[in-house]
Amino acid sequence: MRAxxxxxxxxxxxxxxxxxxxxxxxxxxxxxxxxxxxxxxxRGYQELAFGVMGVIVLGVVAxxxxxxxxxxDSGGGRQLTTSLTAVPSRxxxxxxxxxxxxxxxxxxxxxxTAATMGVVHVRLAEQATALDAGRLAGVVCYWTYTxxxxxxxxxxxxxxxxxLTVLLVNTSVVSVTFLLTxxxxxxxxxxxxxxxxxxxxxxxxDRVMISPLLGLLVMSAWVAGxxxxxxxxxxxxxx
Amino acid sequence: xxFSRPLASLVGVITIDGLxxxxxxxxxLAGIGFEARPGRVTGFxxxxxxxxxxxxxxxxxxxxxxxxxALVDGVPFPALADPVRTxxxxxxxxxxxxxxxxxxxxxxxxxxxxxxxxRVDEVLALVGLTDAAAKRVGGYSLGMxxxxxxxxxxxxxxxxxxxxxxxxxxxxxxxxxxxxxLRERAxxxxxxxxxxxxxxxxxxxxxxxxxIDRGRIVATGTLAEVTGAHRNLEDAFFALTxxxxx
Numbered sequence: 001m002r003a004x005x006x007x008x009x010x011x012x013x014x015x016x017x018x019x020x021x022x023x024x025x026x027x028x029x030x031x032x033x034x035x036x037x038x039x040x041x042x043r044g045y046q047e048l049a050f051g052v053m054g055v056i057v058l059g060v061v062a063x064x065x066x067x068x069x070x071x072x073d074s075g076g077g078r079q080l081t082t083s084l085t086a087v088p089s090r091x092x093x094x095x096x097x098x099x100x101x102x103x104x105x106x107x108x109x110x111x112x113t114a115a116t117m118g119v120v121h122v123r124l125a126e127q128a129t130a131l132d133a134g135r136l137a138g139v140v141c142y143w144t145y146t147x148x149x150x151x152x153x154x155x156x157x158x159x160x161x162x163x164l165t166v167l168l169v170n171t172s173v174v175s176v177t178f179l180l181t182x183x184x185x186x187x188x189x190x191x192x193x194x195x196x197x198x199x200x201x202x203x204x205x206d207r208v209m210i211s212p213l214l215g216l217l218v219m220s221a222w223v224a225g226x227x228x229x230x231x232x233x234x235x236x237x238x239x
Numbered sequence: 240x241x242f243s244r245p246l247a248s249l250v251g252v253i254t255i256d257g258l259x260x261x262x263x264x265x266x267x268l269a270g271i272g273f274e275a276r277p278g279r280v281t282g283f284x285x286x287x288x289x290x291x292x293x294x295x296x297x298x299x300x301x302x303x304x305x306x307x308x309a310l311v312d313g314v315p316f317p318a319l320a321d322p323v324r325t326x327x328x329x330x331x332x333x334x335x336x337x338x339x340x341x342x343x344x345x346x347x348x349x350x351x352x353x354x355x356x357x358r359v360d361e362v363l364a365l366v367g368l369t370d371a372a373a374k375r376v377g378g379y380s381l382g383m384x385x386x387x388x389x390x391x392x393x394x395x396x397x398x399x400x401x402x403x404x405x406x407x408x409x410x411x412x413x414x415x416x417x418x419x420x421l422r423e424r425a426x427x428x429x430x431x432x433x434x435x436x437x438x439x440x441x442x443x444x445x446x447x448x449x450x451i452d453r454g455r456i457v458a459t460g461t462l463a464e465v466t467g468a469h470r471n472l473e474d475a476f477f478a479l480t481x482x483x484x485x
Contacts, residue, residue, distance in 0.1 A: 002351055002352065006351035007347075009347040009350050013340070013346075013347070014336065014339065016338070068337070070333060070335075070337060073381060074332050074381050075407070075408060076331050077330060077331035077333055077384075079335060081301055081331070081334050084301055085300075085326075085327075086322065086323055088300045088317040
């Protein structure tokens with residue numbers, strides 16, 4: 001489809017998307033390198049759960065680049081006006097953009113998984129956990145969903161800084177959603193906390209057990225809900 | 240869909256009727272209507288804040304009207320089967336992301352319309368940006384950004400051109416280029432609708448004039464009709480919009 005090809009061309013010519021690609025591979029494999037002294041059943045998987053910065057950047061900038069205003073001295077325009085005059089159907093535009101994000105996020109997830117598991121298996125040798133197709137599929141799913149969540153949130157906010165900061169901090173420095181699990185067990189149903197269950201067996205001081213399948217369902221519901229909300233808002237408001 | 244096939248008589252015609260837009264409880268368009276026809280340059284004139292940009296944004300489907308219709312070829316812009324080949328638009332600035340090159344920007348637009356990549360080089364040459372095509376848009380001057388916007392609008396060689404303040408930020412040479420260019424578009428049977436608050440700059444370019452003031456159309460007609468007994472278009476404009484607080 002032409003609109004998807006146009007969105008892929010946009011992503012491919014945005015420097016921050018290339019940065020996202022580098023982050024996607026370097027962050028989880030780098031953490032795996034640092035952690036490789038400690039074997040465990042979740043080694044590699046845990047790094048892939050917390051190393052999702054690359055796809056967060058991807059999902060955010062795919063949208064925020066549309067809203068970035070040119071400086072007042074260069075006329076104060078935004079790319080979004082060009083996008084919507086080329087593809088005026090809001091639903092088609094948003095669907096094409098989401099599809100392009102998925103088409104980039106999936107190969108990034110594969111590359112990151114290969115790099116991370118490669119590091120784990122080289123460093124831990126026979127102490128490394130055997131690869132499991134179901135868990136690896138969970139990683140790819142989690143990464144793709146995370147990109148789509150970042151995408152939908154940025155559509156709602158029309159600006160990249162806040163979602164980028166909040167989502168990156170949450171996944172790296174202080175996991176707010178994880179800390180909230182100390183306050184209420186409901187926090188285990190946040191998309192990141194639930195989605196990780198697709199491939200991470202144990203989350204520190206687990207008080208709520210969520211099966212991989214339930215994790216998939218919970219995160220799917222979050223993604224579907226936020227995408228539906230984002231497209232409802234996007235189709236109704238002035239560009 | 241039956242309505243996406245234009246009636247022959249409506250090809251290239253812009254029809255605006257009864258357009259109402261409210262923002263923050265204030266009525267910024269109070270039921271305006273006018274037409275722009277093929278083969279003519281229509282100047283949509285008014286002071287800053289009169290509602291020109293709002294009208295053009297609604298016409299392009301970017302903003303929503305509270306009432307009324309704005310049609311290109313007899314259909315709302317979002318329902319056009321092939322928008323890039325039907326209508327080109329020049330709005331604020333360049334409409335491009337600053338970290339992309341001019342050529343990369345035009346390429347994705349061309350791709351969205353299924354246009355050949357060779358067309359990108361044609362429009363770059365047409366607006367005189369060939370030498371800057373590999374530069375990032377962030378490094379463009381205001382005038383270069385405007386040329387890039389014009390190149391984008393021309394990609395699909397559309398029968399309708401819609402331009403919001405196209406002369407803003409252009410040097411005298413650029414103004415002359417745009418004027419001559421728009422005259423030629425009209426001569427070849429295309430429709431040109433441009434907004435401006437600069438009357439003096441436009442008198443030589445436009446055939447038809449629509450004057451808007453505080454969300455209302457205060458005059459429409461040919462340049463001669465609107466100028467009427469006044470010395471020139473500028474005098475007529477100030478007489479028609481007097482007291483609007485400029």
